[in-house]
Amino acid sequence: MICADLAKEVRADAAESKDPCERREASRPAFASRRVLGMRVDATTYAEVAHEVIARAEAGAGGMVCVATAHMAIECLDDPALRRAVNSADRVTPDGMSLVWALRRLGVRSATRVYGPSLLPTVCARAEARGIPIGLYGGAPEVLDALQTDLRRRFPQLLIPFAWSPPFRGLEPPEERSVREAIAMSGARILFVGLGCPKQERWMAAQRDSLACVLVGVGAAFDFLARSKAQAPPWMQDAGLEWLFRLGSEPRRLWRRYLVGNSRFLWHFLLRGNRV
Secondary structure, three states, X not given: XXXXXXXXXXXXXXXXXXXXXXXXXXXXXXXXEEEEOOEEEEOOOHHHHHHHHHHHHHHOOOOEEEEEOHHHHHHHHHOHHHHHHHHOOOEEEEXXXXXXXXXXXXXOOOOOOOOHHHHHHHHHHHHHHHOOOEEEEEOOHHHHHHHHHHHHHHOOOOOOOEEEOOOOOOOOHHHHHHHHHHHHHHOOOEEEEEOOOOHHHHHHHHHHHHOOOEEEEOOOHHHHHXXXXXXXXXXXXXXXXXXXXXXXXXXXXXXXXXXXXXXHHHHHHHHOOOOO
C-alpha cells in the first residue's frame, strides 16, 4: 500500500571467492542483514534505501537495489548464479511480509517491510526535490504511459527523460547496446526496472557495470501504480496475505509461484532450519 503521509515525510526530508559479485558484497555498508535460504536480506527502511539511492545517483556511482520476496528466495535457492547476483546488490529489501517475519525469527526484531510500490514514489519524491532525473524500464506500453501520467500528477517537477517498454523476448546484443546508450544519453540517474523476478534481477546484474545510473528493481510496482492490476487491501498486506489476493486475481499465471513456491519456502526455512 502506498502511503501519502510517507511521501510527505520524504519531501520534507529532501527540502562465496574473488568473484566481482562477492567483492561488491564485502564492501557493502554494515547494517543488520541475514541470509534467508542463502539470499541476503537487509533490515533497512524506506528512508535509508531512498537516502542510499539518492546519494549514489548524485555521485554517479551506479548500483543495484533488489526488493525481495519469498519467490525471489526460492529462485535464488534454485539458481546459485542468481543468488550471487542478488547478494552482491547494494540493498536487498524485505518486500514481502514473509521475509520480514524471517528476519525477526533470525533475531532482527525491528525488521519492517520495504515494499516496491511504496519505495518507488518515496524515491521519486526525493528525486523531484533534488532535481535528479529518473527513468522507467519495463511494463507494457499502456502501463508505462499510465505510470508516467500518475508520477507527473503526484510529482509535477519530476524529470522523466527515459521510459521504455521492452519486448517480452530477450534482446540481442546490438539491441542491449542501443538500450544502454539510450539510457546513458537520456541523463537518467535512477532507473526503475519493472520486469518481474527473476528477469529484472538478471537484467540489472548484467547491465550495472555499464551504466552510471542506480538500478532499482521494483517488481509489480509499475502495474500497481498504473492501476492496471488490483492491489491487495492494507489489512491483507499487513497480515501477509497479499499472495492470496494476487493468486485469486491471476490464478493461471501465479498458482505455481504461490502454491508450490510458498510451500517450498516454508519447508526450507521452517522445517529444514533455513539450510541451503
